[in-house]
Amino acid sequence: MGPYRLQRFPSAAPGIALLARLGAIVLALLISALVLALTGAKPGALALQVVTASFGSQFGLEDLGLLVTPLIFTGLSVALALKIGAWNIGAEGQFYAGAFAASAVGLFLPVAEPLSLFLMLLAGLVGGALWILIPTLARAYAEVNELITTLLMNFVAVLGVYYVSTGPWRAKGANSTTARIPAEIPEFFGSLHWGLPAAVLLALLLALALARSRFGYEVRLAGSNPQAALYAGLPARRRLIAVMLAAGALAGLGGMVEVAGTVHRLQGGLSNSYGYLGIMVAVLARGSLVGVVFSAALMAFILNAGIILQTQGLTTSTVLAVTGLILFLTAIGDELAHYRLVRDARA
Amino acid sequence: MPESPDAMMSPIPRFMPLPGTPPLVEMKGIAKYFPGVVANEDVDLTVMPGEIHALLGENGAGKSTLMNILTGIYQPDKGEMLIDGYAKSLASPLQAIAAGIGMVHQHFKLVQAFTVAENIHLGWAETPIGASAPVLEARTEVLARRFNLETRPSARVSELSTGEQQRVEILKVLARKARILILDEPTAVLTPAEARALFAALRAFVAEGHAVIFISHKLEEVLEISDRITVLRGGRKVATQDAADCTVKGLARMMVGRDIVLADMRARPQGAGPLAAMPVLALDKASTDGSGGAVALKDVTLAVRPGEILGIAGVAGNGQRELSQVLTGMRPLSGGQLLIDGQAVAKADARAFAKAGIGHIPEDRLKSGLAPALSVAANAVLREYDKPPVSARGMFSPRAALALARSIAEAAAVAIPDFAMPVRNLSGGNQQRLVARREMRIASRLLVAAYPSRGLDVGAINTMLRYIVELRDAGAAIILISEELEELLNLSDRIAVLHEGEVMGVLDNDHIDIERIGLMMGGQRQADIKAAV
Numbered sequence: 001m002g003p004y005r006l007q008r009f010p011s012a013a014p015g016i017a018l019l020a021r022l023g024a025i026v027l028a029l030l031i032s033a034l035v036l037a038l039t040g041a042k043p044g045a046l047a048l049q050v051v052t053a054s055f056g057s058q059f060g061l062e063d064l065g066l067l068v069t070p071l072i073f074t075g076l077s078v079a080l081a082l083k084i085g086a087w088n089i090g091a092e093g094q095f096y097a098g099a100f101a102a103s104a105v106g107l108f109l110p111v112a113e114p115l116s117l118f119l120m121l122l123a124g125l126v127g128g129a130l131w132i133l134i135p136t137l138a139r140a141y142a143e144v145n146e147l148i149t150t151l152l153m154n155f156v157a158v159l160g161v162y163y164v165s166t167g168p169w170r171a172k173g174a175n176s177t178t179a180r181i182p183a184e185i186p187e188f189f190g191s192l193h194w195g196l197p198a199a200v201l202l203a204l205l206l207a208l209a210l211a212r213s214r215f216g217y218e219v220r221l222a223g224s225n226p227q228a229a230l231y232a233g234l235p236a237r238r239r240l241i242a243v244m245l246a247a248g249a250l251a252g253l254g255g256m257v258e259v260a261g262t263v264h265r266l267q268g269g270l271s272n273s274y275g276y277l278g279i280m281v282a283v284l285a286r287g288s289l290v291g292v293v294f295s296a297a298l299m300a301f302i303l304n305a306g307i308i309l310q311t312q313g314l315t316t317s318t319v320l321a322v323t324g325l326i327l328f329l330t331a332i333g334d335e336l337a338h339y340r341l342v343r344d345a346r347a
Numbered sequence: 348m349p350e351s352p353d354a355m356m357s358p359i360p361r362f363m364p365l366p367g368t369p370p371l372v373e374m375k376g377i378a379k380y381f382p383g384v385v386a387n388e389d390v391d392l393t394v395m396p397g398e399i400h401a402l403l404g405e406n407g408a409g410k411s412t413l414m415n416i417l418t419g420i421y422q423p424d425k426g427e428m429l430i431d432g433y434a435k436s437l438a439s440p441l442q443a444i445a446a447g448i449g450m451v452h453q454h455f456k457l458v459q460a461f462t463v464a465e466n467i468h469l470g471w472a473e474t475p476i477g478a479s480a481p482v483l484e485a486r487t488e489v490l491a492r493r494f495n496l497e498t499r500p501s502a503r504v505s506e507l508s509t510g511e512q513q514r515v516e517i518l519k520v521l522a523r524k525a526r527i528l529i530l531d532e533p534t535a536v537l538t539p540a541e542a543r544a545l546f547a548a549l550r551a552f553v554a555e556g557h558a559v560i561f562i563s564h565k566l567e568e569v570l571e572i573s574d575r576i577t578v579l580r581g582g583r584k585v586a587t588q589d590a591a592d593c594t595v596k597g598l599a600r601m602m603v604g605r606d607i608v609l610a611d612m613r614a615r616p617q618g619a620g621p622l623a624a625m626p627v628l629a630l631d632k633a634s635t636d637g638s639g640g641a642v643a644l645k646d647v648t649l650a651v652r653p654g655e656i657l658g659i660a661g662v663a664g665n666g667q668r669e670l671s672q673v674l675t676g677m678r679p680l681s682g683g684q685l686l687i688d689g690q691a692v693a694k695a696d697a698r699a700f701a702k703a704g705i706g707h708i709p710e711d712r713l714k715s716g717l718a719p720a721l722s723v724a725a726n727a728v729l730r731e732y733d734k735p736p737v738s739a740r741g742m743f744s745p746r747a748a749l750a751l752a753r754s755i756a757e758a759a760a761v762a763i764p765d766f767a768m769p770v771r772n773l774s775g776g777n778q779q780r781l782v783a784r785r786e787m788r789i790a791s792r793l794l795v796a797a798y799p800s801r802g803l804d805v806g807a808i809n810t811m812l813r814y815i816v817e818l819r820d821a822g823a824a825i826i827l828i829s830e831e832l833e834e835l836l837n838l839s840d841r842i843a844v845l846h847e848g849e850v851m852g853v854l855d856n857d858h859i860d861i862e863r864i865g866l867m868m869g870g871q872r873q874a875d876i877k878a879a880v
Contacts, residue, residue: 214738225718233697
């Protein structure tokens, strides 16, 4: 046995944890590059193209920003629910429900633009919250697993939006979208609108609110150990309901921002699986609401890279494979970060 | 003719190893370091075939670390291990099991939803592939008979009493051909009769040339069961002695490095007023439904007055958990009344009870008294997070929380390197002290203490009992739930005996007859005993 050996420590040092994460991402990209090279592509050239296309032009940065925005909302939605120990697999459905409600207001309520935007925002919040209401009550009062109920609600929302956008709400001359919604979130950088700064600010405010409020303490306690919440006599059920509804509202807000800022129409396929990717964003952020911003940015870069690769004749499955690989290697990296090399005193 | 306890202990002949037989286990110069902590240093331990070897030490003395090394969970930083005289390094628990070393942990590691037979066969190479439940149960039956450990193979573990669960754990280890059985505080959860049965089984086990390492805090019990005793203190070995040469006092001194007196603590301080007539809290024919097949409470009538310690005796699992939950507002009544200061309380509301000055040291601190993954600071403020200075107008102040956590840790005499670290990183004893101090701060009227000394060493038990006496002297009422009769007799003014959720009687603690308490713990009513005498 050598003079050094690995020892597992109960907690990972933050520096090592960060390093392990970066290492995992780099390794995932390297493996992807290797596989691409084996299929005959030129990974070096592709990588260069992805980087220049993403960061080398205003268009690239705009695209990236437009992808980050919904991911922050859905990531926050999942991460917030996790704070109280609930898995919100339904951010996708809540995103659609919020977009649907906001579109209804935007299309059919003829009021001035600022008021219309404000009402759309409220509609988005309420739509998302309503979409998680049944799973929330079922979990709070009958201990029905929210993982399954929130997931099932997704299909209803997705198909519902497909139906209205290809049926009753379809615009004249269009195949599968509604008419353009008159109210728009103002832009500040090309096509990039204020939804992005708002999302980042929201993440910071939520993190601050949870750390610095009595409500936040109760949420952390109830999420960490329901038995202790019972012991302390805090209103755990009320907190669960509030947090889950807020999580739904966040995803719904993401849907509103998407239609009012980016797409301007309600259509099927509005969400680029943002709701499901939000789960990954939240998991990568390791329960940190501020971390959601960064993991959303990473996820957006990967999505963007996928779009660029598609123009080079690669399938979208490549992107799925890369994201899966990153999540997988990150999980390994997180575990490895607990190990440190220690001098073997026996030698 | 009734059997006397002594007659049950001795008849098994002792195993005498042949001269020159190597020790079953020999640990030499073992050291183990954790960041900032010397868990073990220069520890020697020799266990001979046929021996019951007790390992004694305070919380944090290094017993667990040493046993984790022996069972392959940790690797030592220094020192060597010999099994049967051959040097061996145990890189994993599997290798330790292969070497014949098995451990029964204090907190059982059984799958609650599985049957006894399934638990026995879980993760065992000898489990027949594709075996049906009847086959596994038959195999378990055979094993149970061979090792003389009575179990119900088809019962789910969640339905078993703690004593039965422990037998399953031991059977699981013995089935894997363990020759060295390590038991971590095995009697903490047993009735006296169950403990006697366990001791008999251990004697039979070592009579075949095997060995037992017995970790315990109960000094009398250690003297009774073991052949030799090794005492650890601060991670180092203090001494190894023949049990025959030891006394309780001597062992206690070795453990803590000072003399300990466990004595009558009922004496009230000079000038303390007489007990008030009005009880702080009373139960009047209180009943409650149990959870998961547990014993419910039935027509319990009790009252406790300020400055009084009411002891609750009984074998664990006879409604103590439900009683403590009812008393602290965690569980609603299904019948009868609960009165605080003579006023009937309609709703069970733990927060309202805490606000009314009722503190609670729960029986399972890690499961219900703490949020293990949250920081020490977050856990320390659990009772006072919603009032100034920690919270004001809905805002939570981490700085005020830290200050409060510091003062609680200081009062508990627990050194905490980092208040942001998860509370589960603290030792069990330190967790208990923190919970006790946290609860004492709010227990101005009543403290419900369930098994406050469970899992603690002599020094920590004394500190804990001193806390309780301190609180009583300050005028609070105490309800002390315990399975240690000695502790109850030392502290309580009155003792109520619980059996299957019913109060068998309440005895004044003057010239109390232990035999009578024993009979009541076994289910006889006070009135019936009187009638028989």
